[in-house]
Amino acid sequence: MERPHQQLLSTKRWVIKIGSALLTRPGEGLDVERIRWLSGEIAELRKQGKEVVLVTSGSVAAGMQQLGLQRRPRALHQLQAAASVGQMGLINAYATACKQYGIHTAQILLTHSDLSDRGRHLNARSVLHTLLQMGILPVVNENDTVATDEFRFGDNDTLAAMTANLVEADVLVILTDQDGLFDSDPRLNPHARMLAASAASNPNLDAMAGDSKGELGRGGMATKLAAARRAARSGAITVILSGKQPNNLRYLAAGQGVGTLLWPDVKPIKARQQWLAGHLTPKGRLVLDEGAVAVIRQHGRSILPVGVRQIDGEFQRGDLVLCIDLHGREVARGLVNYNADEAVRIMGQPSQAIQGLLGYGGESELIHRDNLVVTG
Numbered sequence: 343m344e345r346p347h348q349q350l351l352s353t354k355r356w357v358i359k360i361g362s363a364l365l366t367r368p369g370e371g372l373d374v375e376r377i378r379w380l381s382g383e384i385a386e387l388r389k390q391g392k393e394v395v396l397v398t399s400g401s402v403a404a405g406m407q408q409l410g411l412q413r414r415p416r417a418l419h420q421l422q423a424a425a426s427v428g429q430m431g432l433i434n435a436y437a438t439a440c441k442q443y444g445i446h447t448a449q450i451l452l453t454h455s456d457l458s459d460r461g462r463h464l465n466a467r468s469v470l471h472t473l474l475q476m477g478i479l480p481v482v483n484e485n486d487t488v489a490t491d492e493f494r495f496g497d498n499d500t501l502a503a504m505t506a507n508l509v510e511a512d513v514l515v516i517l518t519d520q521d522g523l524f525d526s527d528p529r530l531n532p533h534a535r536m537l538a539a540s541a542a543s544n545p546n547l548d549a550m551a552g553d554s555k556g557e558l559g560r561g562g563m564a565t566k567l568a569a570a571r572r573a574a575r576s577g578a579i580t581v582i583l584s585g586k587q588p589n590n591l592r593y594l595a596a597g598q599g600v601g602t603l604l605w606p607d608v609k610p611i612k613a614r615q616q617w618l619a620g621h622l623t624p625k626g627r628l629v630l631d632e633g634a635v636a637v638i639r640q641h642g643r644s645i646l647p648v649g650v651r652q653i654d655g656e657f658q659r660g661d662l663v664l665c666i667d668l669h670g671r672e673v674a675r676g677l678v679n680y681n682a683d684e685a686v687r688i689m690g691q692p693s694q695a696i697q698g699l700l701g702y703g704g705e706s707e708l709i710h711r712d713n714l715v716v717t718g
Contacts, residue, residue, distance in 0.1 A: 346539035346605060348597040349579060353512035355393045355474070357578075358384070359502035359569075360517045364585040365400035365432075371407030372400060372431060376585070378439045380517075383591040384479065385443035390595055393474045395509055397482045397502040398436070404428030429483070436481050446478045451485035457504060458622045470509050503569035507576045507616045514573040515594065515601075516566050517585030522602030523563060525550050538599055541607040542567075542574045567604075574606035575616050615715040618675060622662040626655025626682060628689075628708065635667045638674050638716060644707035645676070645714065647696065650689040657682050665709070676714035679705040 360380060367373050384394050402414065402421060405428025415421045433449045440447050450470065456462045473480045484501055499516060506514040520528065521536055528534040540547060551563040563582075570580035583590055583601030593600045611619065630638070634649025645665060657663055658681045665674040678685065685708060687699050693706035 345597070345599065346603045347594070347599045349603075349605070350513060350581075350594060351597045353579070354391065355395075355509060355511045356387065356513045356515060357395045357397060357502055357506040357509065357511045358515045358517065358591070359397040359498060360399065360585055361498065361519075362399040362403045363519045364517060365398070366403040366407070372404045372435055374435055374439075377435045378442075379588070380585070381436065381439035381443060381445070383589075384440070385445060386592055387595055388445070392595065395470065395474070395480045395482060395505060395511070396436075397498055397505055398432065399483070399498045400432050401425045401428040401483060404431050432483070433481060440479060448473050448478050448480050450480050450482045452482060452501065453485045454623070456485075457508070457617075460617065463508075463617055467508050470505075474509070497565045499565040499569040500572070503572035503580075504620060506573040506578045507620060510576055511573070511578050514569070514578050514580045515591070516569065516580065516582050518566070518582060519584070519586060520563075520582075521584045521587075521600075522582050523547070523550055523567070523604075537602050539603040539605065542570045542580060542604040543607055547604075570604040572620055574604075574608055575611050575619060577606050577610035579606065580604045611715060618662065618677070618713065618715045619717055622675075624655075624664045624675060625657035625661040626653065626663045626678075628653060628663055628665050628678075628685070630665055630667060630673065632668065635673050638665070638714070642711055642714070642716060644711040645674075645709040646693055646706065647685075647688040647691050647708050648693070650685070650708060653682060653686045653689055655682060657685075663709070665714075672718045674714055674716045674718070676709040678709055679707060 364376055365373055384396065387394055402424045405424030406414065408427050408431065409424060411424065415424060437447050452466065456466060470480055482501065482505055484498060502514060502516065523537050524534040525537065526534045537550065547567055551567040566582050573580050581594060581601045581603050583594060590600050628645065628650050629652035630645070631649050631651050634645060637643045638645065655663070657678060659679060660677055662675055663678045664672055665676065667673050680688065684700055688696050691699060696706065697703040
C-alpha cells in the first residue's frame with residue numbers, strides 16, 4: 343500500500359509558503375542565509391520538473407528592522423509604512439539569491455479585494471500561469487501597503503491556500519518553525535507527538551492545532567489547518583514542514599515521511615465555485631428550513647424564497663451570502679438575486695408571489711444553483 347508521502351512523487355505544481363518567523367532574526371532584519379537556502383531548494387525542485395510558486399511573508403518584519411521598531415505596529419498606517427519599506431529589501435533578497443541559480447523572479451502583490459473581484463481574480467490567475475509557463479518564479483505576498491482591515495487575508499497561510507486554488511496546485515507546503523502538527527504544543531510539552539498524515543477534514547485536528555502564534559507573524563497552527571482545508575477544495579495536498587531542517591524540501595519531493603501531510607478527502611470543486619467559496623467576503627446570512635437544506639445537499643438545487651426562515655445583514659443584489667441551517671451550521675454560500683430589504687419581503691413565500699410583493703417580476707430563485715456552492 344502506498345504511503346501518504348509517496349503521493350508527492352507524481353506531483354508537478356507546488357505552492358511553497360514561508361513565514362516571518364523563518365525569514366527574520368529578532369533585531370537583525372531579514373535572514374538572508376535562509377532566503378539563500380530556500381532559493382537553492384526551489385532550484386533543486388525545478389530541476390526535478392516541479393513548477394513552484396513562492397508565497398512569502400517578511401515585509402513588515404524587514405521594515406520594522408530598517409525603521410528601528412521593536413514591536414509590530416498595531417495601527418494600520420504604521421504597518422503599511424513598515425511593509426512598504428521592507429518589501430523593497432525582501433524582493434531584492436529573493437531576486438539576488440535566485441539569480442545564483444539562473445532563476446528569474448517576478449513580484450506579485452495581492453489583496454483580498456483583488457481575488458474577490460471576478461475580473462481581477464481571472465487576471466491574476468492568467469498572469470501566474472503565464473509566469474510558470476515562462477519558467478519564472480512568482481514571489482507572492484499580500485499587498486500590505488494598500489490593504490485595509492476589511493480586505494486583509496488575515497495571514498499568509500490563507501493567501502497561500504488561495505494561491506494554491508488559483509493556480510490549481512498539486513501541493514501546498516507551509517514551512518514553519520515546527521517539524522509538523524503535534525498533538526500538543528511541543529514548546530510546552532516535551533512528550534508531544536507529531537502527526538505524520540491525516541485527512542484534512544479530520545475534526546480531531548482542531549484540538550491539536552490550538553491557536554498559538556508568534557510575535558512577528560499573524561498565523562498559528564490553526565490557520566495552517568484552515569489553509570489545508572481551503573487548499574483541499576481544489577484537490578491540493580498540504581504538508582506542514584519545518585523550514586529549519588536542511589534538505590527537507592528535497593526529502594519531501596522524494597516521498598520521504600517528513601512533516602505532517604494532510605490529504606484532500608473531498609471532491610475538488612470547479613474554479614468558479616472555488617471563487618465563490620473562498621474569495622468573497624460574505625455580506626449576510628439566509629437561515630434555511632430543513633426542506634431547503636435537504637434539496638441543496640442532496641441535489642444542489644437553487645434556493646427559493648419559500649425555504650428561507652430568516653434574513654440577516656445588509657446586502658445588495660449580487661453580494662455573497664451564507665446559507666445557514668436552523669442549528670447555525672453553514673450549508674452553502676452563493677450570490678443573491680435580491681437585496682436584503684427585498685429578500686425580507688419575499689422570504690417564506692412561493693416564487694409566483696414575488697411580483698405581487700415587490701411590484702415587479704424578478705428571478706424566481708433567491709440564489710440560482712449556478713451561483714451556489716455547497717460547503718457543509
